[in-house]
Amino acid sequence: MRARRPVSDQSSDAELLRAIAGGDTAALRLLHHRHAGWLRARLRRRCADPDVVDAAIQDTFVAVWKDSHRYEETTADAAAWLWTIAVRRLLSALRGPAHRWLNGAGDELPDVTTTPSAEELVLLGVEHGALGPALDRLSPELRRLIEATALDGLSVREAAKLLGIPEGTAKTRLMRARIRLRELLT
Amino acid sequence: MTTDWHIDPGLIEQYENGTLVPSRVMAVEAHMLSCAACRALIPAEDAWLDDSWSAVYDELHAPRVGPVARLLTRAGLPGHRLRLLTATPALRWSWVLATSAVLTLAVAAAWFGREGSQAIGQAFLALAPILPVIAVSGAYGPPADPMHEITGTTPAAGPGLVLWRAVSVIGVAVVMAGVAAVLLPGPGWYAAAWLLPALLLSTGTLALATSLTLPVAAVVLGALWLTGVLVVARTAEGLFVSSVFGPTAQLAYLLAAAVFAAVLITRRRRFDLGESR
Numbered sequence: 283m284r285a286r287r288p289v290s291d292q293s294s295d296a297e298l299l300r301a302i303a304g305g306d307t308a309a310l311r312l313l314h315h316r317h318a319g320w321l322r323a324r325l326r327r328r329c330a331d332p333d334v335v336d337a338a339i340q341d342t343f344v345a346v347w348k349d350s351h352r353y354e355e356t357t358a359d360a361a362a363w364l365w366t367i368a369v370r371r372l373l374s375a376l377r378g379p380a381h382r383w384l385n386g387a388g389d390e391l392p393d394v395t396t397t398p399s400a401e402e403l404v405l406l407g408v409e410h411g412a413l414g415p416a417l418d419r420l421s422p423e424l425r426r427l428i429e430a431t432a433l434d435g436l437s438v439r440e441a442a443k444l445l446g447i448p449e450g451t452a453k454t455r456l457m458r459a460r461i462r463l464r465e466l467l468t
Numbered sequence: 469m470t471t472d473w474h475i476d477p478g479l480i481e482q483y484e485n486g487t488l489v490p491s492r493v494m495a496v497e498a499h500m501l502s503c504a505a506c507r508a509l510i511p512a513e514d515a516w517l518d519d520s521w522s523a524v525y526d527e528l529h530a531p532r533v534g535p536v537a538r539l540l541t542r543a544g545l546p547g548h549r550l551r552l553l554t555a556t557p558a559l560r561w562s563w564v565l566a567t568s569a570v571l572t573l574a575v576a577a578a579w580f581g582r583e584g585s586q587a588i589g590q591a592f593l594a595l596a597p598i599l600p601v602i603a604v605s606g607a608y609g610p611p612a613d614p615m616h617e618i619t620g621t622t623p624a625a626g627p628g629l630v631l632w633r634a635v636s637v638i639g640v641a642v643v644m645a646g647v648a649a650v651l652l653p654g655p656g657w658y659a660a661a662w663l664l665p666a667l668l669l670s671t672g673t674l675a676l677a678t679s680l681t682l683p684v685a686a687v688v689l690g691a692l693w694l695t696g697v698l699v700v701a702r703t704a705e706g707l708f709v710s711s712v713f714g715p716t717a718q719l720a721y722l723l724a725a726a727v728f729a730a731v732l733i734t735r736r737r738r739f740d741l742g743e744s745r
Binding site: 295307310311314315316317318319320322323324326327336339340343344347359361362365413414415416417418420422425429433 | 483484486489490491492493494495497498500501502504507508510511512516517519520521523524525527528
């Protein structure tokens with residue numbers, strides 16, 4: 283292991299992840315304490331069972347420990363990267379306890395680049411534009427799909443799993459949601 | 469990404485309560501991803517953080533699972549059963565190493581003394597079926613298993629455990645003998661001829677163990693088999709292999725094994741801790 287300066291509260295996420303890749307559990311602890319709170323708050327809005335959410339968060343940081351070398355600073359923001367892991371851990375925790383024991387915590391991580399998508403940039407402007415009221419007027423099941431795909435960065439198949447609906451239904455709902463949004467925005 | 473808009477504590481409270489309008493929820497979530505300062509505003513109790521962290525820490529320091537265990541778990545064997553099986557005395561390294569050493573010697577002897585290889589091949593055929601029986605006799609019960617007393621008091625003890633362990637040791641023994649049989653010089657079908665007698669003797673031992681202890685049952689059946697083989701070898705010297713391992717004999721072994729299996733199933737409640745009754 284190369285000598286590096288010790289991590290502290292002031293270290294950036296990228297520095298922490300580099301230290302974690304070098305086998306530093308103190309860095310993982312700092313990263314956990316920095317991110318577990320908002321991850322929990324956000325996951326709880328997607329799953330009502332707090333035990334499942336806690337298990338997903340634990341799995342997330344175990345996965346980070348095992349795969350921190352796969353994090354690339356240039357392509358992904360650390361928080362967004364953590365979120366993509368966490369929401370997929372939640373998905374596999376939702377698939378039942380048998381799955382968890384079978385595959386362990388650290389099966390493959392998504393190989394996605396987590397740059398903010400066009401939808402996210404638009405959503406940042408939700409406060410000021412016409413998009414806010416339009417989203418509010420969308421029916422809940424359509425909105426949840428938009429949320430899962432645009433905000434959570436899930437594929438349609440994964441979003442269907444998260445919402446507990448068949449994939450075909452998810453596809454048609456997403457299409458309806460897009461049409462409806464277009465209507466509301468014009 | 470920078471915006472002049474930030475999350476304030478009131479907004480976070482509404483977000484956590486679920487009283488925020490959906491579009492604002494989305495705005496909050498999108499903003500959270502891009503703004504570390506706002507992320508830090510989201511409260512998390514210290515106790516919860518510590519619990520969560522200690523769970524992560526425990527998992528990082530959990531003992532590593534070996535490749536064999538992982539393979540068996542993939543194949544659908546639950547972890548607790550695996551742990552029970554690894555406690556089987558007859559699966560210890562000493563036993564496995566001894567068996568493989570004997571088999572290696574037999575193969576080596578057959579290859580080096582080519583003129584005597586026929587005799588060694590026949591001796592292998594006669595002795596190979598005993599191998600799983602010896603393994604089974606050490607799978608459970610007082611003399612072989614030092615943990616026997618403790619195992620006996622657990623709800624897991626009884627027919628289920630005996631059968632699980634017997635199957636696991638028979639599996640290992642058959643694989644080892646099978647490898648040796650393939651390596652032996654001699655007619656190709658020798659490699660498979662001993663399998664049915666081995667099946668017969670193993671099920672027979674287990675069936676007999678419903679009224680005797682496992683080792684006694686193993687000795688009785690093993691001795692019966694050996695004397696039978698010796699008698700045939702004495703009386704019909706040239707016809708030894710064809711009479712003991714020929715098609716008729718194999719069919720008889722299969723039928724007898726089926727009978728023993730039936731006995732085993734009907735009397736399974738009787739074999740308890742390998743005690744004699």
